Amino acid sequence: MKPTVSLTFDDGLACQLDAVKELNLRNLKATFFLATGCPEYPWDLKTWQEVSKNGHEIGSHSVSHEKAASMRDPGFETLHSKRTLELHFDRSVKSYCYAYTDAPSFLQEAARKAGYSQARGGRVARPDKYYVRGDRPNLMNVTCFHVGPETVKDSGVWAKETVRRNAWLTLMFHGTGDPQAWDNISLDQFKKLLDDFQGAGVDIKTFADGADVYRRG
Numbered sequence: 001m002k003p004t005v006s007l008t009f010d011d012g013l014a015c016q017l018d019a020v021k022e023l024n025l026r027n028l029k030a031t032f033f034l035a036t037g038c039p040e041y042p043w044d045l046k047t048w049q050e051v052s053k054n055g056h057e058i059g060s061h062s063v064s065h066e067k068a069a070s071m072r073d074p075g076f077e078t079l080h081s082k083r084t085l086e087l088h089f090d091r092s093v094k095s096y097c098y099a100y101t102d103a104p105s106f107l108q109e110a111a112r113k114a115g116y117s118q119a120r121g122g123r124v125a126r127p128d129k130y131y132v133r134g135d136r137p138n139l140m141n142v143t144c145f146h147v148g149p150e151t152v153k154d155s156g157v158w159a160k161e162t163v164r165r166n167a168w169l170t171l172m173f174h175g176t177g178d179p180q181a182w183d184n185i186s187l188d189q190f191k192k193l194l195d196d197f198q199g200a201g202v203d204i205k206t207f208a209d210g211a212d213v214y215r216r217g
């Protein structure tokens with residue numbers, strides 16, 4: 001296994017398209033999680049189809065972006081969003097992302113039944129965020145570092161630790177370059193984060209490809 005980081009972006013925010021540009025310049029691929037029926041997080045189909053054509057992964061972020069506790073139909077949230085995205089993007093959707101990083105076991109089960117191969121949870125899914133060879137973690141609740149203005153300064157440390165432990169690490173992004181967006185980091189901070197990981201010799205991959213590297217050991 002090579003040290004690998006998966007970059008994951010939530011909610012289909014328009015500002016993330018600037019991050020896409022930077023990734024494309026560097027020929028790097030990332031994962032973007034879209035909710036298929038949430039008015040609070042609209043996204044433009046044509047734009048994101050282009051992102052998908054660039055080789056980035058599109059994953060499901062549920063239909064409604066409801067909290068797990070108030071979700072009426074977990075099967076619908078996981079399966080309908082998957083089918084909708086597969087129709088829109090004409091490729092299979094293998095990665096799920098729990099809204100609010102909230103992944104109770106009934107929702108993990110729904111995601112598994114819907115046919116996802118891996119799902120991203122949150123900060124508390126697992127205390128150790130580095131997945132190393134020989135671990136047997138639950139890939140239906142993969143933990144991650146939450147990238148934001150407070151934490152992005154640690155990217156150099158995360159990169160070095162990924163190499164030291166020969167690990168797979170997942171990062172969660174929201175705003176990139178829009179001060180109004182949730183947990184925004186600037187584009188310069190994003191570029192520095194990429195520099196840190198690339199400089200340390202970490203492979204940068206989509207969530208699905210990172211999980212595959214990890215599964216193969």
Ligand SMILES: [Zn+2]
Pocket residue numbers: 010011061065099100
């Ligand atoms: Zn979200």
